[in-house]
Amino acid sequence: MKRIVVLISGNGSNLQALLDQSAAGLLGGDVVAVVSNKADAYGLERARMAGTATAVLPSKDYAERDSFDAALMAQIDSYTPDLVVLAGFMRILTPGFVRHYQGRMINIHPSLLPKYQGLHTHKRAIEAGDSEHGCSVHFVTEELDGGPVALQARVPIFAGDDEAAVAERVQVQEHAIYPLVVRWFCDGRLVMQQGSAFLDGTLLPAQGHAGD
Numbered sequence: 001m002k003r004i005v006v007l008i009s010g011n012g013s014n015l016q017a018l019l020d021q022s023a024a025g026l027l028g029g030d031v032v033a034v035v036s037n038k039a040d041a042y043g044l045e046r047a048r049m050a051g052t053a054t055a056v057l058p059s060k061d062y063a064e065r066d067s068f069d070a071a072l073m074a075q076i077d078s079y080t081p082d083l084v085v086l087a088g089f090m091r092i093l094t095p096g097f098v099r100h101y102q103g104r105m106i107n108i109h110p111s112l113l114p115k116y117q118g119l120h121t122h123k124r125a126i127e128a129g130d131s132e133h134g135c136s137v138h139f140v141t142e143e144l145d146g147g148p149v150a151l152q153a154r155v156p157i158f159a160g161d162d163e164a165a166v167a168e169r170v171q172v173q174e175h176a177i178y179p180l181v182v183r184w185f186c187d188g189r190l191v192m193q194q195g196s197a198f199l200d201g202t203l204l205p206a207q208g209h210a211g212d
Helices: 014-024 043-049 065-077 095-100 121-127 163-186
Strands: 002-008 027-034 055-056 081-088 107-110 132-141 149-156 190-193 196-199
Touching: 002 014, 002 043, 002 065, 002 107, 002 163, 014 027, 014 043, 014 163, 027 043, 027 065, 043 055, 055 196, 081 163, 107 163, 121 132, 121 163, 132 163, 149 196, 163 190
Parallel strands: 002 027, 002 081, 027 055, 081 107
Antiparallel strands: 107 132, 132 149, 190 196
């Protein structure tokens, strides 16, 4: 079983989806630890209720990003993970940190990448008049929200939708596709090579795997 460490900063709803799938034996790996940069993150309570180890490294305790990331790297590596999963971890990671986990760190982003990298994605999609929105699971590279995409899910945007309505619709899909991509990785089906994502030995297109 692959060893998974999840990084969070907040509520941890995607973490819960991973914990549920792990408990059901459907994840292909075990969530061995949950690490947060915020002591009051509710996701830590989710982890404790699942019997999963937790650790807190308050980013405010570190004067520089490099020193925080070095401490975070040491904490993560103490769990000897095969995969690092970012689940609402609200930190921009340093290049050295990203390189250390290259090919074994994934993130979920609430947009159809490469559209709307960064923050406020739902608001930006509504204001642009988009008819659809969604989420993307991608490998983490030094480009913010720019790594190769493994899988996307699309949702409609209806007239009169506000950010909350769109966010809720997207989150349902996040909880479905994130555990699936983790399973692909744990089963050895998904890899990143030479800056691209491959599933079952086949190069994935820019939008990731096209689901059935």
